[in-house]
Amino acid sequence: MTTNTALAPLRARYGYWLGLNAAEVEQNREEAAEDIRALQLLIRMERDRPPSWHRALELAASGAAAICLDPRAEPGGEWFDAVAAYCAGHIRKVTRRGRGAQWEATADIPGLTLTSADTQVRALVPGLVSQLDKRVSKLQVGGTDVDRDDPGPAPTEPDRVLRLLLPPSLSMTMGKAMAQTGHAGMIAAALMADGASDALSRWIAAGCPAHVDTLDQTSFAQYCALLADPASAWREHRLLAVRDAGFTEVDPGTITVIAIAPA
Template sequence: MRPDHAPFVDPLDDPPWAMQLVVRAEKADPPNHGAVCEAAAAAVVRLLTDPRAAEPGGEWHDAVREWESRRIRKVTRRARGVRWPEAEALPGVTVGHAGAQVRAFPPCPVQDVPPELAKLQVAGLDLADADEPGPPPAPPYAAIALNPDVTITTGKAAAQCGHAAQLLLRKGRRKHVAEWVESGAAVHLVRDVPWRSCVKQSTVAVRDGGFTEVPPGTMTAVAWLVRK
């Protein structure tokens, strides 16, 4: 038997793996909250559907499979100045959207995060939203809504939107997901629809693991595909 004093080790988190997301956040011209969330979600999908991740034998394929067999974690970091080109020099996928730039990196054990990323700040990324969010893109696109009753930072929200987009990619109807991905995997953060209505029409829901900011099991985000 396990001694009473020995800590419980969850086999799904031994060792923990995470996908790193890096947001470019320059002091002089920071992006807005919604644009970062949308760019982060799109970056996650584009990395997961990149041939390097999606095709057997691809250089990221085994890492993605290992990560998805565990508890899905994403860590959002911020970079500015010279730190951004240092991050962009590492393998990954960058999405630029509405003034925001987010780069997703192949998942790895948290202790093996490249030093260029490990030194980037995790906590404290909290950005203002746009005064007037832009209209939704032309369908098909992923609609993502964040729970308005849960207070989280921009960094946490970006990770939750990435989770929602990943669940939609994996659990949505195959034909509809293929149409969305083939058209560019556009994402729209829904703000003008009541949360209850969003939950009712959603295909997937994110319930947080409780590692940061919110209690475990909190429903933080939902997502669904909007088609023509």
């Protein structure tokens, strides 16, 4: 497994971003409107077949990671320039909902579609927001929420999946939470791709699986304390975190997801 070059800027920026205070996050997040790039996450929301909250978050993480780790995102691949340019800037993600003909119309846009039971998520190759395909821009950003369901059984091999740990007190719509777990998937991919890794090869071969759990406040705080030193947390515990820029739903600098990468 070769190091994924497109992910290098995200890997380099990760620890720096975690170290900023809330005011610095607000200052650092700004960029010119014409430069804004985003990865679009599409969730299928049919009226008679709502998605699973947990499966949607898991597929968002798997899809965002898989886009970056796909052979087409390697140097010389058709997705490389788009993924590399995206990872060199702010890692914005937008969740949109689609159903029926509108959902089907996005099927041939470059990206990956992931399915788990009745839940489908489409992760699209990132690009400039100003050049967003009209089939995507017409999909609604609002209304991307369903009630939380049961998380399902714990993984039989927890060290082979990306474990996504959410805080109990943070209220986010499903669409916002999908963007956060998608970001966690990308960070895990970037950190794991730093050199040869049997764990990364296994994870890719399995489809970059993820599992979502909600922690109690004490446990979440203990993990946050470990992340005061991001390099040590990764090296010793395979631990990483997503820190939000605070454009929607949460305050700037909020840690929205903690994740444990496959070992």
